Amino acid sequence: MRRLTLPLLTVAVLALAGCGGATSESGDTTAGDTTATSSPLPKAESKTPGADESDEEKEARESRESSLSSASPEYREAAPQPVVPAVPEPRDGAAKEIDEIPGLSQDRSASDIDYLKALKDGGISVDGVEDQMIGAAAEVCRSAASGVDNYTLEAVAGQLVEQERASAPVPEIAERIASAAKSAYC
Numbered sequence: 001m002r003r004l005t006l007p008l009l010t011v012a013v014l015a016l017a018g019c020g021g022a023t024s025e026s027g028d029t030t031a032g033d034t035t036a037t038s039s040p041l042p043k044a045e046s047k048t049p050g051a052d053e054s055d056e057e058k059e060a061r062e063s064r065e066s067s068l069s070s071a072s073p074e075y076r077e078a079a080p081q082p083v084v085p086a087v088p089e090p091r092d093g094a095a096k097e098i099d100e101i102p103g104l105s106q107d108r109s110a111s112d113i114d115y116l117k118a119l120k121d122g123g124i125s126v127d128g129v130e131d132q133m134i135g136a137a138a139e140v141c142r143s144a145a146s147g148v149d150n151y152t153l154e155a156v157a158g159q160l161v162e163q164e165r166a167s168a169p170v171p172e173i174a175e176r177i178a179s180a181a182k183s184a185y186c
Contacts, residue, residue, distance in 0.1 A: 114186035122176040125165040137181035144186055153177060
């Protein structure tokens with residue numbers, strides 16, 4: 001037991017010595033200037049109104065306070081009004097058991113149906129990615145209207161090939177998408 005006490009005591013002393021104090025050193029000091037300076041902060045005085053006032057000062061303060069309280073409403077301090085939400089917040093209700101997952105009931109426009117049919121006829125499987133393909137068509141029309149090259153069309157065509165939704169080369173698939181988009185939407 002005695003053998004462990006000395007090493008443990010040594011480790012504890014070294015650990016505490018390593019913690020150091022609350023000093024900071026700077027390399028900007030001159031060779032002979034090693035004094036520390038400190039400036040005490042002024043203490044805030046808590047003074048209650050009227051504690052050390054003369055009668056004249058007290059009357060002047062009370063006059064100012066009464067004139068502010070009888071001033072027009074724009075100078076008075078208004079109490080903050082409670083914030084009322086414009087729309088009532090949703091509330092949780094009881095959980096209901098469902099038998100099957102509800103399907104998406106999206107009505108497609110005639111242009112959407114024609115566009116998707118043209119893609120299917122062009123050898124592109126669009127089942128499950130109809131919305132993404134309609135988005136790609138919107139990009140085709142937007143780039144055609146602004147006169148800017150469409151770089152996303154090649155990426156979409158590449159994804160269709162990688163997902164085995166189309167078997168033609170990527171530039172050919174991109175051309176089929178652009179052609180179907182222009183005839184249906186643009």
